[in-house]
Amino acid sequence: MDSDAYLIRLSGELDYAVAQELTEVLAASTGRSGVTAIHLDMAAVTFLDATIITVLVHAHQAAARTGRQLRVHGPQGRARRVLDLTGVLLFLSPDTATPDTGPR
Template identity: 40%
Template sequence: MNDLTITTSTGSTGSTRVRIAGEIDIATAPHITDTVHDTLAAGAREVLLDMADVTFLDSTGIGAQLHTKHAAVDQDVTLRLVDPNPRVVRVLQLTGLLDVLQDGAALHASSGSSAQPVGSAEPVDTAKRSGP
C-alpha cells in the first residue's frame, strides 16, 4: 500500500502551501493533481509544493508536477517547489526540471508550440522528420 498525505494551508501572504508526504507514484499522483486543481479553483495566486517529506518520486509523479505547473501557468498563478528532499532533488536534476519547478520559472503556453523553460538557450524542434 502506498502512503501519501497531502495537507494544504494558506499563509498570511495568500500563498497556499501544499505539503506532500510519502510516495508519489502511479497510485498517488492523481491525488496531488486533484489537490492543486482544487487550490487553483479556490483562487490561489501562488502555490508552493512542499516536498520535504516525499520519500519516492517516479515518472508519474514528475508528470503530475508538470501537469500542475501547466495548469497554474494557464491561470497566471505561480507554482513552485519548495523544500524538496534530496531524493526528489536528484530525480529532478537528472530530468532537468529542478529549476523549472523550484524557482517558479514559467513555462511557455502550449498554443501550438512546444513548452520549454523560460530562458532556454535553444528552441525545441518538434517537427516530424521523414526519411534519413
C-alpha cells in the same frame, strides 16, 4: 508566505498510486479564488516517479495559464535528484535549483 499563497505539504512515496489524488488536489488549489501561488513542501518526500513528474509539469502549465505560480520547496535526497535530473526543479524552484551533490 503571502496570504495569497496556498501551501500543500507532501510526504512519503509519491507514485502512480497517489497520482490521481495529487492531480485533484493541485487542480482544486489552482482554482481557489485569490490564490496566486501554490507552494509544495516536499521536504518529507522520500520517492517520486515519472508519473508524479508528469503531474507536476501539467499542474505547472495549468497554473501558468491562469496567471498563478507552482513552486516546490525543500526536496531532499532521491526526490531532489529526480527533480534535478529531469529539469523540473529548474522551473519549479528556479531560486534553489543547484546540482545535488549528495550520495547516489
